[in-house]
Amino acid sequence: MIYFDRVSKIYNGGPAALDNISLTIEPNEFVSIVGHSGAGKTTLLKMLLAEDKPTDGAVFFESSNISELQKESLNDLRRRMGMVFQDFRLLPHKTVYENIAFAMEAAGRTDEEIEADVPYVLDLVDLGEKMWNFPHELSGGEKQRVAIARAIVNQPDIVIADEPTGNLDPLNTFEIVQILKKINDLGTTVILTTHNKGVIDSLNKRVITLDAGRVVRDDKSGKYVL
Amino acid sequence: MKWTNTKRILRSGFVSFWRNSFVSIASILVMTVTLFVVGSLVFVGALLNSTLDQLEDKVDINVYFTVEADEGNILSLKKSIEVLPEVREVEYISRDEALLRFRERHSDDQLTLQALDELEENPLGASLSIRAKETSQYEGIANFLQEQEDATPQGKTSIIEKINFFQNKIAIDRLTKIINSAERFGTLVIIFLALASVAITFNTIRLAIYTAKDEISVMKLVGASNTYIQNPFVVEGLLYGIAAGIITLVLFYPITLSLGSVTEGFFSNINIFEYYLNNFGQIFVIIMGTGILLGAVSSYLAVRRYLKIQ
Structure with missing residues (x-):
């Protein structure tokens, strides 16, 4: 489904942020990417989201080369990927409902679909009662659940979660991971980057370990080893 | 789908205008100042124009005829002057x-009036008062009159006693220069002020949108198209313009009302309040048009900067 073909990325003549990385992610996989800060986790995700182009090599989503996509198909691609970030990145001046509705509007869904799907997906993350609150009125865990709801509302093929638990306490961390697992069980590929040893060890899924821009381990049901 | 999108964009623009009330108010205030400057320029322009018109109106050429001059000759000269293209009007006195006018002018001066009464005959000759369309055209008219005088056949005395243009030439030339440079200077100041205030407004809106920079990148990541991100901001800018335009137009009412009598006494006879009411349609279009254009274009350009980031 996703294929990194000898991808390298060098920023401004510095050391390689990604160094000749090749890996494949299959549909329905739950892949965790671990590594120290600066190991290249975020850069890897940026390549996948086409936020940045590889210096060398290519990233494929199904059969299309991501860095060669035109603007329109890039927007289509992004609608097939749901993003969850450490800092939530909700739209601060929109309510919970509107934040999720915005993603659906961007995807060109009808008003009827939006009215039906937004409450449904909010119930899924157990936030039905906070539908009309603004992000600043929510706790960290709640914000992250909104972000997840937004990421999955368009039924994406992949959910990419970039350190989604980085700002959360253990209880909220556990809940977020449970939600991600549920999403994966329902048939969506999940890519997760994290620093949290407990999360990785409890998942018992594939773990890719990065160090200095290289893949140093790739275990089918790995543990957090650094 | 197109209509749905338009509806969503409009709603999103209105909602964000309302919710970011602090930013909206700040932008509207700055824009109000700009529109106020633009509006004031219209008024100053009107005052300047009417004052200049009045000054120009005071300039004329007077042809004084001898006491013996035959009225028929004078009227035929008047006719020949009136056909000149530069001439606006000719008044025969x-x-x-x-x-009569002399007595009126000296009604306080008993001595002069007594002296006048002593004379048996009216000592004053008839005269023609000529106004040109432009002050620069007086010289041509004066030359024409001079030619008329020079063409008087030998032996006959000319009926023209005096043409006062040549006495007033320096004053008229100077006035022409002042009028021309006042107009040029006025235009320059107007352009400069307008540019400065446009730049300030543009920057304010850019700052307002700068705060939304992160939001814009989130919207991109969610997969929204550029127009779908951009247009609500343009709608918001448009609303700033409309709100600022209304405030400015309302503000001008009490201001011109209180300044009306002052301007009427100080500059010529233009009452700024009446000018505002009489030209409201035109001023409305100028102020609203500037506001809407400024708001929409500033927002459009400002968001475009952040959209370039992938």
């Missing part, structure tokens, strides 16, 4: 009329 007969000898009696001249005397």
Whole structure:
């Protein structure tokens, strides 16, 4: 489904942020990417989201080369990927409902679909009662659940979660991971980057370990080893 | 789908205008100042124009005729002047009329009036008062009159006693220069002020949108198209313009009302309040048009900067 073909990325003549990385992610996989800060986790995700182009090599989503996509198909691609970030990145001046509705509007869904799907997906993350609150009125865990709801509302093929638990306490961390697992069980590929040893060890899924821009381990049901 | 999108964009623009009330108010205030400057320029322009018109109106050429001059000759000269393309109007002041005006002018001066009464005959000649369309055209008219005088056949005395243009030439030339440079200077100041205030407004809106920079990148990541991100901001800018335009137009009412009588006494006879009411349609279009254009274009350009980031 996703294929990194000898991808390298060098920023401004510095050391390689990604160094000749090749890996494949299959549909329905739950892949965790671990590594120290600066190991290249975020850069890897940026390549996948086409936020940045590889210096060398290519990233494929199904059969299309991501860095060669035109603007329109890039927007289509992004609608097939749901993003969850450490800092939530909700739209601060929109309510919970509107934040999720915005993603659906961007995807060109009808008003009827939006009215039906937004409450449904909010119930899924157990936030039905906070539908009309603004992000600043929510706790960290709640914000992250909104972000997840937004990421999955368009039924994406992949959910990419970039350190989604980085700002959360253990209880909220556990809940977020449970939600991600549920999403994966329902048939969506999940890519997760994290620093949290407990999360990785409890998942018992594939773990890719990065160090200095290289893949140093790739275990089918790995543990957090650094 | 197109209509749905338009509806969503409009709603999103309105909602964000309302919710970011602090930013909206700040932008509207700055824009109000700009529109106020633009509006004031319209008024100053009107005052300047009417004052200049009045000044120009005071300039004329007077042809004084001898006491013996035959009225028929004078009227035929008047006709020949009136056909000149530069001439706006020619007024004939007969000898009696001249005397009447003289008495009126010196009604406080008993001595002069007594002296006048001593004379048996009206000592004043008739005259023609000529106004040109432009002050620069007086010289041509004066030359024409001079030619007329020079063409008088030998032996006959000319009926023209005096043409006062040549006495007033320096004053008229200077006035022409002042009028021309006042107009040029006025235009320059107007352009400069307008540019400065446009730049300030543009920057304010850019700052307002700068705060939304992160939001814009989130919207991109969610997969929204550029127009779908951009247009609500343009709608918001448009609303700033409309709100600022209304505030400015309302503000001008009490201001011109209180300044009306002052301007009427100080500059010529233009009452700024009446000018505002009489030209409201035109001023409305100028102020609203500037506001809407400024708001929409500033927002459009400002968001475009952040959209370039992938």
